[in-house]
Amino acid sequence: MTRKQNIAYVRQSTSKQSSLSFQREAIQREAARVGWKIDMVLEDIASGGTMNREGLKNLLDLVATNQVERIIVYRLNRLGRRVQDLLSIGQACEEKDVKIISLMEPMLTTTTSLGKLNYEMISSLAELERALIQENQTLSYQQNFSKGYPLSATTPFGYRYEHRTLHVQKWEAELVVEVFQRYMRGEGYKRISSQMQGKIPSSTPANIRNMLCNETYTGFLVSKRFGRVKGNFESIISTDDFQQVQQIRQGKQQATALFRYPFLLRRKIACPFCGTALACRSRKSGQKIYGYYYCAKAENSHKEACRGISISAKIAEIAVVKALQEWLSKKVVPKYLKDAAEGKSIDADLQKKTDRAQLLRAFSTNQIDAATLQKKLLALQSQGDTIKERGQSRLQPADKPLFFTWVAQAWSLDTIQSPVFTKLLQHAISSVVVSPNKITLKMEMLDGSVIHIKGKGAKLDVTKSS
Template sequence: MQQGTAAHPDHDRAESETIGVAAYTRVSTAEQRHRYGIPVQRQAIQAYVERHSTWHLVEYRQDDGASGSTDSRPGFDALIEDIAAGQVQRVVVHRLDRLGRTEAAIWRCVWQIEDAGAQVECCVEPLGDPGIERWLTIDRLAREVEADYRRIVTRTQSGRQLKAVAGGWPGGPAPYGYRLAGKGTFGSVLEVDPAEAGVVALIADLLTEGRRSLKEVTTELNGRGVRTRSGRQWTPSNLSRRLGSGTFLGEAVFRRTDRQWGGHCTSVDGDGRPVHGESVSLALPPILTVDQVQAVGEALAAMSRPRRNPIAEYPLTGRIRGRCGLPYVGGLRGKDGLRTYRCSGMQGTRSCGCVFLPAAHAEEQMAERVNGVLASMPAGSRPGAPTSAAAMRLVRHGARVTLLDRLTAERRQDLQEARGTTAPVHLAAAAVRQIESDLGTLGRIAAHARDWLHELEAEILRDAPLLTVLASLTPDMRVLPPREQRRLVELLDVRVEVADPTFRYREGTTCLTTRWHQRTGELIPPDPSDAQWDRVEVLLRSWFPAHHFRSPLDLRAALTGMLHRLRSGILWSELPTRFGDRVNVRVRQRVWLESGVWEAITRLLNEEGRGTPVFRRPLPPLLIRTALDAEQVA
């Protein structure tokens, strides 16, 4: 039978040529506690390498506390880069479970190492030369690793389930307001923590009696010197998390199925039911009365609102720094819904002094800078160009899947021949069993290979818009949706600073008419000519009753003053008296805007196309850097 797999990395090497070897080690947190650590693995690998005269140990790569259920880890990713650079031809692990704790994770690590140009070796059990026998060995060991992992998970989860059903605390930190009694024993339970219980009662009073917002509650707590469990100041975000815990819900739920986000959530099946056991409600020693719990719930419901600032909609979140050095985060301004970036230092009890940035301004300046940097580079030398690692992995892995399909077809043909052979019955039966076993193994490997192939294809499709921009002769990142812009920002390591830390916005709020022009893009027309004013006056008289024109205010002069203020950006208090009484002019403009006649007036006066943009107050200058250029003030 044909032995199909990737070529052996050493076939083209001379017998005496030194082979570069990398030692890969990994431990999880649980294993560190049980003293199965990095030194043990290193000693075994070093002894194994020393038994091969042509092998030379060139480096150690390790992942501390890394999960074995994933195939991407910092140490492993660096190892792949070293292999691709030609520094390593062999990767040695103590046991195969150091690559992963599931079949899929192990195979993907093996394939990534092979595609980069090296081969995996195991200290405990030889994997064999390249070929189907090697695949059969890896499959057997990988199945043993996953079976062992599943037994550990089942045993651990069953113990936690039994403990929860018995009324004990199943594990993890105690909810705020409680502490563990009998920690580390099977009978550990929650008891009220007197110090934290007083804070819980205070929070409940502030929420229910004062009907305060979360920000107001945190300001009050910090003002009284109350700190969180970790000793930090309260913020609306950490208070919100505490309010969602069992303390303020009246009970704790083990294996919650209504919170399926983040890295720590209950595993559920296709029907949404917990995989490792049913949900268990744990009664908590009361801190609040039933009425207080209900009142807190009502107060939270009254102030709840959906999250409005996901990071994907704000590509520069975390990338901007102000005078205090803390990162800016994106969000909507409450009073007018404007997309902005604000310094995270403003969430404390006092403002840090950093100015907010309109998101459109910051993102436009960033886009211009990034587009200029990319346009100055040849398309082939830009980061993440179409010849990406993902595309190369897809090509190599696609060939592997084709090879697996061919080997499977050959084994099926062998099976047909074995069933029709004239050999003795016991020999034919043994051959059939072996071929059927090989087919089962190839089927499992092919299933894992196709799953990874689909993920690689999805990655290429996901990257297509970004790669199109990077390959363009005139790149423009503004055509990308915010999520893809965020990826490009991270790829280029874009960093933004407020160039003038002393910059301050002008006092006063933007008037409604200015906001309307900014939102609609309607230009400010020139002052009306005599003929145009006659038409405007007819329009006004068709819109308003006669008493609207009995005011001593000269409406033509007032209109001219309104246009002058919108063009120049002066404050109402700075409006020259030649345009009429400032208060009356301001009131008349608001009436015209609210009635809708202002839109009709501006369109009439803009018929000749000589309008100018509405005044926009100066915005802070930004210092924009990327990993590809020197700093430049936008």
């Protein structure tokens, strides 16, 4: 029979500490005194507030496979600092008849009722100690922050962290000033990014934006927990220039909102190369607004991290609406007419349901246009046929009239849809998968059927399957 092992476990919270060697030596001395052979030493450099530690996982695996006779630690809080975690470890060891030996808590045992009570008390003290440490750290951070000291050694471009504060790096600071001046002259994130390529590390549009929003450059520290204070370091940008930049940014955001394409597939299309959700971009040409879905990761990394892709929003969305019209005419309208004929109650009287179904049939057969359908459906709805909002992911039967109205609005793609209609579409569509030479759109509809849209280039052919 294989002899069970004596396992020593040591832990320290951060790499800045140096208590691992002390714990090992103390355990080895005690093992030599009582005549134990330490077969293995497992260690972790991680917080005791989590069970996600490599050394602890290996230890528990050995316990589970019945390979351990005893676990030796310097203190019980080396195994963990949460009562729930320590009780879980204690139960696992008790089930496999594994003894936990703590050098600083010699009365510790889980084999008797009194020993279990003692174990729980020590576990509670370990958690209390951790809570006190966190409170003291928070108080220390708050005191240092109020004095203008940064909370982290991570510094923005233009500064270097030395002796607990930030020091301006002259040549980097000059580039920061240039970025702010360029933006105040009217240049955008993308142009500034290209002009500063090679001068500023990771010069992406996103990083340029973050730089322009970073109030640290004005000599102030901002923290969500502790507020805003004057730092004990030199500023690079004046407060007036920083405020001017923020006003320009806000003005651009407001202007952009007026000329924004109503993207129907927002956060639904994934890049075929990197898998990230495609971002949305609107462009105005004359009196028309064009929308595109593009890979922001490729653009921000200058196509180093991803090859990228760009898709015309109008092309994809027209195909979606055509597929919805086909689905309406072949599956939903006939069922809706049948329900109306059989007198099944949804949320309106029989006459209104019949009138609505007839309008939808006329629309699906191109007897009336989208504008007429929209007008008549809204007129029916205003007569008292209200629709209760639902917080479910799948549309309910009572939501069908509102969904039909959305289809009528979306048909031309010239009308900006209301948030309600956009929400309905987000619920209706499951996901969109794109490849460089085709578009495959997967939509989960009201009845659970699936629509696939496939095509090449700008020409999309719609095929349907259930």
